[in-house]
Amino acid sequence: xxxxxxxxxxxxxxxxxxxxxxxxxxxxxxxxxxxxxxxxxxxxxxxxxxxxxxxxxxxxxxxxxxxxxxxxxxxxxxxxxxxxxxxxxxxxxxxxxxxxxxxxxxxxxxxxxxxxxxxxxxxxxxxxxxxxxxxxxxxxxxxxxxxxxxxxxxxxxxxxxxxxxxxxxxxxxxxxxxxxxxxxxxxxxxxxxxxxxxxxxxxxxxxxxxxxxxxxxxxxxxxxxxxxxxxxxxxxxxxxxxxxxxxxxxxxxxxxxxxxxxxxxxxxxxxxxxxxxxxxxxxxxxxxxxxxxxxxxxxxxxxxxxxxxxxxxxxxxxxxxxxxxxxxx
Amino acid sequence: xxxxxxxxxxxxxxxxxxxxxxxxxxxxxxxxxxxxxxxxxxxxxxxxxxxxxxxxxxxxxxxxxxxxxxxxxxxxxxxxxxxxxxxxxxxxxxxxxxxxxxxxxxxxxxxxxxxxxxxxxxxxxxxxxxxxxxxxxxxxxxxxxxxxxxxxxxxxxxxxxxxxxxxxxxxxxxxxxxxxxxxxxxxxxxxxxxxxxxxxxxxxxxxxxxxxxxxxxxxxxxxxxxxxxxxxxxxxxxxxxxxxxxxx
Numbered sequence: 001x002x003x004x005x006x007x008x009x010x011x012x013x014x015x016x017x018x019x020x021x022x023x024x025x026x027x028x029x030x031x032x033x034x035x036x037x038x039x040x041x042x043x044x045x046x047x048x049x050x051x052x053x054x055x056x057x058x059x060x061x062x063x064x065x066x067x068x069x070x071x072x073x074x075x076x077x078x079x080x081x082x083x084x085x086x087x088x089x090x091x092x093x094x095x096x097x098x099x100x101x102x103x104x105x106x107x108x109x110x111x112x113x114x115x116x117x118x119x120x121x122x123x124x125x126x127x128x129x130x131x132x133x134x135x136x137x138x139x140x141x142x143x144x145x146x147x148x149x150x151x152x153x154x155x156x157x158x159x160x161x162x163x164x165x166x167x168x169x170x171x172x173x174x175x176x177x178x179x180x181x182x183x184x185x186x187x188x189x190x191x192x193x194x195x196x197x198x199x200x201x202x203x204x205x206x207x208x209x210x211x212x213x214x215x216x217x218x219x220x221x222x223x224x225x226x227x228x229x230x231x232x233x234x235x236x237x238x239x240x241x242x243x244x245x246x247x248x249x250x251x252x253x254x255x256x257x258x259x260x261x262x263x264x265x266x267x268x269x270x271x272x273x274x275x276x277x278x279x280x281x282x283x284x285x286x287x288x289x290x291x292x293x294x295x296x297x298x299x300x301x302x303x304x305x306x307x308x309x310x311x312x313x314x315x316x317x318x319x320x321x322x323x324x325x326x327x328x329x
Numbered sequence: 330x331x332x333x334x335x336x337x338x339x340x341x342x343x344x345x346x347x348x349x350x351x352x353x354x355x356x357x358x359x360x361x362x363x364x365x366x367x368x369x370x371x372x373x374x375x376x377x378x379x380x381x382x383x384x385x386x387x388x389x390x391x392x393x394x395x396x397x398x399x400x401x402x403x404x405x406x407x408x409x410x411x412x413x414x415x416x417x418x419x420x421x422x423x424x425x426x427x428x429x430x431x432x433x434x435x436x437x438x439x440x441x442x443x444x445x446x447x448x449x450x451x452x453x454x455x456x457x458x459x460x461x462x463x464x465x466x467x468x469x470x471x472x473x474x475x476x477x478x479x480x481x482x483x484x485x486x487x488x489x490x491x492x493x494x495x496x497x498x499x500x501x502x503x504x505x506x507x508x509x510x511x512x513x514x515x516x517x518x519x520x521x522x523x524x525x526x527x528x529x530x531x532x533x534x535x536x537x538x539x540x541x542x543x544x545x546x547x548x549x550x551x552x553x554x555x556x557x558x559x560x561x562x563x564x565x566x567x568x569x570x571x572x573x574x575x576x577x
Contacts, residue, residue, distance in 0.1 A: 007423060007453065008480070008573035016420030110385055202573045205453070212421040212452045219417050223400050226415035227387055230345050230402065238341030238410040246338075246368050258357055261364035265352070268344050303408060305341050 007208040009201055014190050020215050021179045021186070027221070028099050028176055035173055037092040042166055044085035049159045051078035056155065100169040103221075110224040175214060182211055236269035238305040248311040256291050260311070263288045263295060267306055285312060338372040340403070341410035348413050359395045359418050366392060366399060367413060374403050374411060377460070379442065387414055393455040394475055396422040423453040424480035424569045429500045430458070430522075431489035437522040437546060438485060440554075444562040454481075454569055469499065476503040480572040481516045481565065484533065486542075487523035491530060505532045516568040520561055521545040539564045 009017070030038075055075040090097070138160065146153030189201055241264065249257055267286060276286040286295040296312045299305075352363055369376055370390065382389050390399045400415040426445070430438050438458060448454045457475045459468070476482065482504045490496060508517040519533055521542045527533065539561040540546065546554045 005570055006573045009421070013420050013422070016418075020420055208421065208423075208453075209451070215419065215421045219398065219419070222417060223384070223387075223389075223415050226345065226347065226400065227385065229347065230412060230414045233346055236343065236346070238343045238408070240337050240341040241368065241371070242336050243338065243372075244336060254357070254361055258361050258364075261361065262353070265344055265349055265364070268342070269346060269349065305408065305410075307337075 005205040006202040007205045009203060009208070011190065011201065014186050014201065017211050017215065018183060018186050018190070020218050021183045021211070024214055024218050025176060025179050025183070027218075028096075028172055030096055030099075030173065030176060034093070034095060035177075037089055038096055038169065038173060041086070041089040041093045042170070044082050044089055045162055045166065048079065048082035048086050049155065049162070051075045051082055052155055053159075055079055056149075096169055096173070100165065100172060103172070104165075104168070106221070106224050106228065110227045175217065178210055179214055182207070182214070186211075236304075237267070237299070239264055239268045239308055240305060241308040242310065245308050245311050252293075256288075256293065259291050260288050260293060260295070264308060267295065267297070283309070338368070339409055340371040340374065341408060342367055342371050343410055343412040345412060345414050348416055351416050355397075355416070355418050356395070359397060362392060362395055363397060363399060363416055366390060366397070367401075367411075370399075370401065371411060374401075393457045394425055394478065396455060419452075421452065422455055423448070423451075424455070424572055425475070425478060426454050426456050426481045426483060426565065426569070427475055427479040428456065428458040428483045428485065429476075429490075429496060429504065430485035431487055431493050431496065433489040434485045434487050434522050437520070440546075440558060441483070441485070441520070441561070444558045445565065448562070448566060453566070472499060473503055476500060476515075477507070479504075479507075479515050481518065481568045482508075483539075483565065484517070484519040485522045486519050486525055486527050486530075486533075487521075487545075488525045489523075491525055491527075501530075501532075516572045518565065518568055523547045 055072065058069065058072040058075065142153060142157055142160070145156050185207065189203070249260055252260070263286065276284045278284055282298055284295075284297050284299060286297065288294060292313055294312045295308060296310045298307045298309060300307070352360055355363065374388070375381070377390065380391050380393075382391070384400070387400050387402050390401070391397075392399070396419040398415075398417050398419065399413065402412045402414055404410050404412070428438055428441065442456060442458075445454065445456060449456060457479070459472065484490065484501075484504075504515060504517055507515040517533070518537050518539050519527075520539050521527065522545055524545050524547070527538075527542055540557050544557075546557060549557060
């Protein structure tokens with residue numbers, strides 16, 4: 001028998017993956033008991049729709065429920081019981097419905113539909129073709145039902161929407177169950193082999209892909225939130241860094257480079273900081289803490305941009321490059 | 330005064346408020362890499378076409394090593410600027426495959442990349458080559474770092490590859506040294522892309538060739554070299570599996 005394919009992960013990666021899986025669990029904290037409620041909720045919903053359609057069938061056939069039609073009475077009783085069950089279980093599943101609705105809303109706003117469907121990493125067009133044909137058939141079926149009798153069309157449309165919603169909620173629960181199994185698996189792996197923090201561990205490629213799929217969803221949600229946020233929040237200033245400055249920074253050691261880049265990024269979100277000094281010509285010198293460097297820049301409040309002109313030394317000397325004007329739009 | 334249009338990149342950079350905190354949570358190396366990539370993208374947002382995907386009005390740049398994803402939005406009205414929307418470091422990433430090649434064989438590098446793309450999409454591998462190095466970066470250190478952490482190394486053998494002093498002095502020694510190691514080593518493979526006297530490189534054994542050395546890719550017609558590259562991609566994935574099975 002062929003050896004199953006394996007993929008290697010470092011211990012650091014295992015810990016990062018564990019963090020992602022735990023975060024994903026916290027994003028949808030549904031307990032085992034709540035999951036059982038969901039199973040009953042789904043059964044009740046289907047029972048409700050089936051009895052509703054059968055009752056409608058009786059109505060359409062007889063135009064009114066005739067006295068003594070035993071089947072109509074049974075379907076009506078089933079309808080009432082399942083409706084009460086749906087009502088009761090709705091409140092018990094409110095948490096899951098809320099999370100599902102929230103996810104749907106985010107997907108709707110950002111059009112990141114991978115949030116609302118299972119992740120697929122293969123080619124997209126066969127899936128799109130299938131979804132397209134399926135949607136076409138559904139719309140045709142609904143239109144036909146509506147034309148034949150609105151009593152059938154309206155509940156059918158509601159049933160289909162409910163089906164999509166329940167299916168989506170079930171996928172979220174499946175993913176949650178997968179996360180739990182993977183957390184247990186990776187925790188054992190992390191604790192088991194070799195000295196902590198050292199070496200690599202080979203895991204079956206199937207497990208690797210499962211973890212990857214959950215991380216994909218995790219990243220998609222995070223990105224969707226960020227995109228949504230970007231449409232509503234302010235961004236501070238745009239920083240335009242001169243090429244000379246980029247070259248000067250690249251020559252420094254990595255620790256200094258990072259401190260300067262972080263300071264520049266911070267500049268973009270604040271007005272001239274308290275420690276900055278203003279020189280003639282509207283030029284600011286902003287010291288970079290824990291380094292002998294300072295950023296020489298010019299702020300344009302109207303255009304909301306900061307032109308980073310050069311990298312200076314905190315003893316007051318500029319880098320040998322000339323200060324130039326940034327291009328204006 | 331110097332010509333301003335030559336002194337500044339095309340795009341200004343804006344950071345979404347929450348992004349700075351997200352960047353600060355990354356490792357120092359990853360943080361520096363984010364800022365470096367952002368500087369490169371500000372120069373030319375289309376500089377890395379094979380690493381950028383469009384997602385709902387935003388662009389997502391995927392970096393091979395460290396495995397970063399940078400989401401950004403381009404505004405092409407005057408003044409031009411790009412907004413960094415999200416930065417994330419992936420935890421679950423596949424083996425790192427590095428490609429060492431002469432710049433005269435760029436065509437074969439791109440073809441190889443194309444045949445490996447499905448595996449990249451499935452996150453089973455990441456591909457690193459020198460296009461990941463930015464202008465002004467300490468490229469020598471960057472190459473050593475990538476070659477030092479690679480799981481599989483692919484050499485594109487050609488007369489120009491053998492002629493290159495840089496490859497002979499900077500790249501090959503790191504790879505050959507790691508290939509000899511039993512633990513934490515690299516799986517070294519090579520592809521004959523153009524006719525060359527590969528025996529001049531005795532450290533690279535003939536059995537590590539991914540195609541028939543006497544029938545280099547450039548000597549084949551298109552359907553034949555495509556078939557050959559399909560087999561090469563399979564063999565590279567087998568090498569990835571072997572690297573995964575060996576002690577880390």
